[in-house]
Amino acid sequence: MTRLSLGKHGKAMEFLQPTTLAEAIEAKAAHPGAVPIAGGTDVMVEINFDMRRPGALLDLTRVPELTCWEQASGDGVVRLGAGVTYARLIAELGGLLPGLAMAARTVGSPQIRNRGTIGGNLGAASPAGDCHPVLLAAGAAVQAASVRGTRLIPVAEFFLAPKRNALHSDELITSVLVPRARGPQQFAKIGTRNAMVIAVCAFALELRPARVGSGDEGSVGTGIGSAGPTPLRAPAAEEFLAGVLADAGLWESAGPLPDPVLRRFAELAAAAARPIDDVRGTAAYRRHALAVLARRTLAWAWDSYRAGRGASRCG
Amino acid sequence: MRVTMTVNGETMTADNVWEGESLLFVLRERLALPGSKNACEQGECGSCTVLLDDVPVCACLVAAGQAAGRQVLTVEGLRALAGQEQLHPVQQAFIDAGAVQCGFCTPGLIVQAYHLLRHSRGVPADPDIREALAGNLCRCTGYEKILDAVRLAAGRPGDAV
Ligand SMILES: Cc1cc2nc3c(=O)[nH]c(=O)nc-3n(C[C@H](O)[C@H](O)[C@H](O)COP(=O)(O)OP(=O)(O)OC[C@H]3O[C@@H](n4cnc5c(N)ncnc54)[C@H](O)[C@@H]3O)c2cc1C
Numbered sequence: 021m022t023r024l025s026l027g028k029h030g031k032a033m034e035f036l037q038p039t040t041l042a043e044a045i046e047a048k049a050a051h052p053g054a055v056p057i058a059g060g061t062d063v064m065v066e067i068n069f070d071m072r073r074p075g076a077l078l079d080l081t082r083v084p085e086l087t088c089w090e091q092a093s094g095d096g097v098v099r100l101g102a103g104v105t106y107a108r109l110i111a112e113l114g115g116l117l118p119g120l121a122m123a124a125r126t127v128g129s130p131q132i133r134n135r136g137t138i139g140g141n142l143g144a145a146s147p148a149g150d151c152h153p154v155l156l157a158a159g160a161a162v163q164a165a166s167v168r169g170t171r172l173i174p175v176a177e178f179f180l181a182p183k184r185n186a187l188h189s190d191e192l193i194t195s196v197l198v199p200r201a202r203g204p205q206q207f208a209k210i211g212t213r214n215a216m217v218i219a220v221c222a223f224a225l226e227l228r229p230a231r232v233g234s235g236d237e238g239s240v241g242t243g244i245g246s247a248g249p250t251p252l253r254a255p256a257a258e259e260f261l262a263g264v265l266a267d268a269g270l271w272e273s274a275g276p277l278p279d280p281v282l283r284r285f286a287e288l289a290a291a292a293a294r295p296i297d298d299v300r301g302t303a304a305y306r307r308h309a310l311a312v313l314a315r316r317t318l319a320w321a322w323d324s325y326r327a328g329r330g331a332s333r334c335g
Numbered sequence: 336m337r338v339t340m341t342v343n344g345e346t347m348t349a350d351n352v353w354e355g356e357s358l359l360f361v362l363r364e365r366l367a368l369p370g371s372k373n374a375c376e377q378g379e380c381g382s383c384t385v386l387l388d389d390v391p392v393c394a395c396l397v398a399a400g401q402a403a404g405r406q407v408l409t410v411e412g413l414r415a416l417a418g419q420e421q422l423h424p425v426q427q428a429f430i431d432a433g434a435v436q437c438g439f440c441t442p443g444l445i446v447q448a449y450h451l452l453r454h455s456r457g458v459p460a461d462p463d464i465r466e467a468l469a470g471n472l473c474r475c476t477g478y479e480k481i482l483d484a485v486r487l488a489a490g491r492p493g494d495a496v
C-alpha cells in the first residue's frame with residue numbers, strides 16, 4: 021500500500037492507502053508525520069499552495085469503517101464515522117441531528133459538501149469550522165484510535181488553539197458520538213453571502229426539555245464559532261436560560277419567553293466570545309452579531325418547542 | 336507513482352504522478368484533457384468540476400491517488416456521450432442561451448448542470464438551480480444566461496440528458 025516517488029517539486033512523498041481501519045491505525049503509528057486526507061478540502065488547498073509538504077499522505081477514503089453512521093442502541097447516541105460527508109449529514113441525518121444538518125447546509129458549495137467530512141472539520145480544528153458549535157452544544161465526544169487503543173475526548177476539550185486539536189501524532193479520529201436531538205436545535209451563521217463563506221461568527225443552540233416525573237429539569241447547550249481562538253461554549257448563558265425555564269415552569273406551560281430573557285441570554289452568549297479583529301470582521305461587530313444570532317436562534321427554537329407542544333404561535 | 340482510473344469511460348493510466356498532485360493536474364497535464372479548468376486551485380470557483388463516481392467534486396481538491404480505480408467524467412466525456420459529431424444538449428443549450436462569454440467557467444458549469452438535470456424531473460425550480468450552481472463562479476455573464484441555459488436544456492423535448 022506504499023508508493024514513493026519524486027514529484028513536480030522534487031520532494032519525495034509517500035501515498036499510504038489503507039483499506040481497513042486497522043491498517044490505517046498501523047500506518048499512522050508507523051508514520052506519525054503522515055497527514056491524513058479525507059475529503060481533501062483543507063489538505064489539498066494547503067498542498068496546492070505549498071503551505072504544507074508532508075512526508076506522507078494517508079488516504080482515508082478507502083476505509084469503509086469511517087463512512088458509516090449508526091444509532092447506537094438504547095442510549096440515544098448517534099455514532100458518526102469520521103468520513104461522513106456534509107452531503108450525507110444533510111440527506112440522512114436531518115431527523116436525528118437537525119442542528120448538524122443545518123450547519124452542514126451552510127458549508128461551502130455542493131462540490132465542497134460532497135467531499136468535506138465531519139472528521140476533516142475536526143482534524144483541521146479551525147475556530148470557524150461549522151460543525152464545532154453544534155457539537156459543543158450537543159455535548160458530543162470525539163473517538164480517537166491508535167495502536168495503543170481508543171479514547172473518547174469530549175468536544176469541549178478537543179480544541180486547544182487555532183487549528184490545533186487534542187489528537188496525538190499516532191491517533192486518527194474514527195467517529196464522533198453525538199446525543200440525538202430531544203428538543204429543538206438551531207444553527208445560524210453570519211457571512212457576506214449564502215454560499216461559500218467562512219463564518220464571520222456562528223451560533224448553535226439546543227434545548228433539552230425537562231422530562232416530567234424523571235427529575236430531569238431540562239438543560240440548554242450552546243456553541244460559538246469564529247469568535248475566539250477555539251470554538252467556545254457559553255456556560256453562563258446556558259445556566260441562565262435553563263434556570264429561567266425551570267423556575268418559571270416554562271417547559272411545562274410552553275408560555276412565551278419574556279423579552280428580557282431573550283435579551284439577557286443574548287448578552288451572556290456574546291460575553292462568552294473572545295473575538296479578534298480580522299479581515300472578515302471586527303471584534304466589536306462579531307460580539308454584536310453573536311448577540312443577534314443568540315436571540316434569534318432562541319426565539320426560533322422556543323417557537324418550535326411551543327409548536328411541538330401544541331401551544332399558540334401568535335403569543 | 337502510477338495512477339489508473341476510468342476517465343470518460345476509458346481506462347487511463349498516468350505515470351510519474353507526484354503523490355501530492357491533484358486529479359485536476361493529472362487530467363490536464365498528463366492525460367491531455369484540458370477541458371476542466373484551473374482558476375483557483377482552492378475549491379472556490381468550480382471551474383474544475385468533474386464527476387467522481389457520479390458525484391460533482393472540485394478536481395483540484397482530490398488527490399490523484401484518491402481517484403485511482405474510480406470513474407471520472409469530465410466535460411470532454413459529455414461530448415463523447417452525445418456522439419463525437421455533435422455537442423451534448425447541455426453544451427448546446429449554453430451556446431443557444433448565450434451563456435458563454437470568455438468560457439473559462441463553462442466546463443465546470445456544464446458538468447454541474449448536467450449532474451443537476453440528470454437527477455431532476457422536468458425543469459428544476461430556480462432556487463434549486465441556483466443552489467446547485469452556487470459553487471461555480473462566472474466573472475462574465477452575470478449568471479442570468481446561465482440559468483436560461485439550464486432551463487433550456489431541461490425543457491427541450493427528448494432525452495436532453
Ligand atoms: C471552498 C471551500 C469552502 C469551505 N467552506 C467551509 C464552510 O463553510 N464551513 C466549514 O466549516 N469549512 C469549510 N471549508 C473547510 C473544509 O471543507 C472543512 O473543514 C471540511 O470539513 C474538511 O473535511 P475534509 O474531509 O475535506 O478534510 P481534509 O482536508 O481531508 O482534512 C482536514 C484535516 O483533518 C485531518 N483529518 C481528516 N480526517 C481525519 C481523521 N479521520 N483523523 C484525524 N485527522 C483527520 C487532516 O489531516 C487535515 O489536517 C471550506 C473549504 C473550501 C475549500
Ligand code: FES
Pocket residue numbers: 372373374375376377378379380381382383384393394395396
Ligand atoms: S480550480 Fe478547482 S475550484 Fe477553482
Ligand code: FES
Pocket residue numbers: 434435436437438439440441472473474475476
Ligand atoms: S464566461 Fe467568463 S467566467 Fe464565465
